[in-house]
Amino acid sequence: MADVETFGKALEYAPSRESTAIVSIKPRYDLFIGGKFVEPKSGTRFTTINPATEEPLAEVAEAGPEDVDRAVKAARKAFPKWSGLPASERAKVVYRIARLLQERAREFAVLETLDGGKPIKESRDVDVPLAAAHFFYYAGWADKLEWAFANRRPRAIGVVGQVIPWNFPLLMAAWKLAPALATGNTVVLKPAETTPLTALLLAEVLQEAEVPPGVVNIVTGAGATGSALVSHPGVDKVAFTGSTGVGRAIQVALAGTGKRLTLELGGKAANIVFEDAAIDQAVEGIINGIFFNQGHVCCAGSRLLVQESVQDLVLDKLRRRMETLRVGDPLDKNTDVGAINSAAQLDRISELVDAGTAEGGEVWQPTCPVPDKGFWFLPTLISNVAQSHRVVREEIFGPVLSVLTFRTPEEAIAKANNTAYGLSAGVWTEKGSKMLMVANQLKAGVVWSNTFNQFDPSSPFGGFKESGFGREGGIHGLEPYVELEPIK
Amino acid sequence: MTEHLPVRKTYKLYIGGQFPRSESGRSYPVTAxxxxxVRVAEGSRKDVRDAVRAARSAQPGWAAKTAYNRGQILYRVAEVLEGRRSQFPAGEVQGAIDRWVWYAGWTDKIQQVSGSLNPVAGPYWNVTAPEAVGVVGIAAPESPSLLGLVSRLAPALVGGNTVVVLASEASPLPAVDLAEVLATSDVPGGVVNIITGHKAELLPWLAGHFDVDSIDVTGVPDDLLADVEREAAANVKRVVRPEQGPLDQSPHDILRFMEHKTVWHPVGS
Known part of the structure; x- marks a missing residue:
């Protein structure tokens, strides 16, 4: 047994690099408004880079207020016809998007990895297939909406402004667009400034699918562009995924306007491991919970709550497993942990981990080498921390796991719920009744029991408390995009 | 026959199952x-805080009752209200009684109407069900003061929430009378707390309170709405509007005071 580490290290991995030949990145990208790519009236552009190499990929248009206004007007103009289309025809358009995403899946996966730094095996096996599945699921709802709401007739709201984050760029676009389009709304979408490219490739797919001009408009830019979009008086509904800080600012900005709002915000999920858990499975779940997508996951299991009696066992196994994680070139199919999305995010992670050390936490990292260029942060375990510590309270949004212990289920639940967030949680036990009791008492929108970080278009996702409101996915994901009229 | 002087009632607050005067010692005149x-307690921000604390303490117990039990308790409210109907506005009391009966029956049905077993593409059991959002603040409509209040209060209680009500400012008496009904209807203390006073003074404190999860703005005056919604953003409160109108009677109103939780578990041997 002492040789497990030696054995693990003896296994060398030959590089298995995904080719980038399938993607042709243009030197510059315009805004997608009214079905066409148009130059920004703002006249400004920004550079998007590959975070794994720090090399520039393309110049991307930065939409100013005039550009946002043009996009909102295009969406407004397209609304009557799109919402008035026979629902079965609208369904077919959305089905086409799903099919084209599947056809061009490899291209999207490579581009997502290039622009965002996530491992190709994740963009290939998770992001892109789930994005296609999301369009396919909601396409089917378009002509069945009258069955979704008890005694109510749903109708489209109007123009929807959607602002999405950089951690799952294409997937978040799909989560936002699919239900909005299926219910007959028109959209102005703002991708994140560090990851605009797959949304712009999606614009090409929308053209290919013959989505009518103006039904989806894509305005690239940073915070100012997003702010101009959500504040635009022509927007009837806002959907935002991102940090709780920005979400709160949007809620303030929309106060008194009567605009509809849904927010999918930050998290600080507890991952609770009981002594009667299947420990090896739990260790895999902890790894997946926090290191999936470099921990750039709002629902990441970033607080490990382990029962005191198995603390040493679990942490030993966890460290051993972390030693086998391969950090590096996101295009390598062997890579487990890719690049941190941006220099700014790397700074934030480093700052918080330093704060963890300063507050008395013990930081442990494996010995994996990382490339010289690019943004990297090794998988990190912080123990000897208390609930008051910043690394336990604040969302780090990186591959950093804080470890707390507990003795009783009641203590585990109290600690798990001791956060302003409430997006997700995990519970590991082989005892069904205990699992259900804990799941009932956790204040979280999604509870993964004996698994973690599972997603599906038919499964509602969204937070309690300061993790936001509204659900995405499933029948529940339709409600944010409809007005309900009584059936007379 | 000797003439008897009528015994006048002191209209007090309803907090944690008790009927205290405002800690501020204030009251304001209202025409019955x-x-x-008559004079009605003029609640203070401290009273609001006390009410939130009472509501928070009562919430887990109320939500943990079986849906059947919660349904019987809400039905009991209708029974007691029926017996006291002469105390309430004649034009509203029948509607209010009927509303309690209607909502009482929803406690053990709302999960079935709004829950789902989700057909995920993998070996997982995946289920979604609504549960209480927690502590709800309700700005009751100014008018009709009884039916308006009941139309907002009952749907919030169905799902297991506890509530802090700011009563109609101009016509608070039915709210205080309703508190007496609730206090004698097996509704546990703290599940409903009723504050009378000035909305402009109290609403920002209720809307901004970090231990309130949701705020119903049905009875918020137009000129206060933007302020209230700004305050509500402090802890990302759910701002609730009635689905169709202030006198709604709809399961969709129940659901606006609820959160959907989704639970995953692997299926296998």
Whole structure:
């Protein structure tokens, strides 16, 4: 047994690099408004880079207020016809998007990895297939909406402004667009400034699918562009995924306007491991919970709550497993942990981990080498921390796991719920009744029991408390995009 | 026959199952339907805080009751209200009684109407069900003061929430009378807390309170709405509007005071 580490290290991995030949990145990208790519009236552009190499990929248009206004007007103009289309025809358009995403899946996966730094095996096996599945699921709802709401007739709201984050760029676009389009709304979408490219490739797919001009408009830019979009008086509904800080600012900005709002915000999920858990499975779940997508996951299991009696066992196994994680070139199919999305995010992670050390936490990292260029942060375990510590309270949004212990289920639940967030949680036990009791008492929108970080278009996702409101996915994901009229 | 002097009622607050005066020692005059002027407790922000604390303490117990039990308790409210109907506005009391009966029956049905077993593409059991959002603040409509209040209060209680109500400012008497009904209807203390006073003074404190999860703005005056919604953003409160109108009777109103939780578990051997 002492040789497990030696054995693990003896296994060398030959590089298995995904080719980038399938993607042709243009030197510059315009805004997608009214079905066409148009130059920004703002006249400004920004550079998007590959975070794994720090090399520039393309110049991307930065939409100013005039550009946002043009996009909102295009969406407004397209609304009557799109919402008035026979629902079965609208369904077919959305089905086409799903099919084209599947056809061009490899291209999207490579581009997502290039622009965002996530491992190709994740963009290939998770992001892109789930994005296609999301369009396919909601396409089917378009002509069945009258069955979704008890005694109510749903109708489209109007123009929807959607602002999405950089951690799952294409997937978040799909989560936002699919239900909005299926219910007959028109959209102005703002991708994140560090990851605009797959949304712009999606614009090409929308053209290919013959989505009518103006039904989806894509305005690239940073915070100012997003702010101009959500504040635009022509927007009837806002959907935002991102940090709780920005979400709160949007809620303030929309106060008194009567605009509809849904927010999918930050998290600080507890991952609770009981002594009667299947420990090896739990260790895999902890790894997946926090290191999936470099921990750039709002629902990441970033607080490990382990029962005191198995603390040493679990942490030993966890460290051993972390030693086998391969950090590096996101295009390598062997890579487990890719690049941190941006220099700014790397700074934030480093700052918080330093704060963890300063507050008395013990930081442990494996010995994996990382490339010289690019943004990297090794998988990190912080123990000897208390609930008051910043690394336990604040969302780090990186591959950093804080470890707390507990003795009783009641203590585990109290600690798990001791956060302003409430997006997700995990519970590991082989005892069904205990699992259900804990799941009932956790204040979280999604509870993964004996698994973690599972997603599906038919499964509602969204937070309690300061993790936001509204659900995405499933029948529940339709409600944010409809007005309900009584059936007379 | 000797003439008897009527015994006048002191209209107090309802917090944690008790009827305290405002800690501020203030009261304000209100004209009763019979034309007499009575004094009503003028609640303070401290009273609001006390009410939130009572609501928070009562919430887990209320939510943990079986849906059947919660349904019987809400039905009991209708029974007791029926017996006291002469105390309430004649034009509203029948509607209010009927509303309690209607919502009482929803406690053990709302999960079935709004829950789902989700057909995920993998070996997982995946289920979604609504549960209480927690502590709800309700700005009751100014008018009709009884039916308006019941139309917002009952749907919030169905799902297991506890509530802090700011009563109609101009016509608070039915709210205080309703508190007496609730206090004698097996509704546990703290599940409903009723504050009378000035909305402009109290609403920002209720809307901004970090231990309130949701705020119903049905009875918020137009000129206060933007402020209230700004305050509500402090802890990302759910701002609730009635689905169709202030006198709604709809399961969709129940669901606006609820959160959907989704639970995953692998299926296998």
């Amino acid at each position: 339907p019979d034309g007499t002027v």
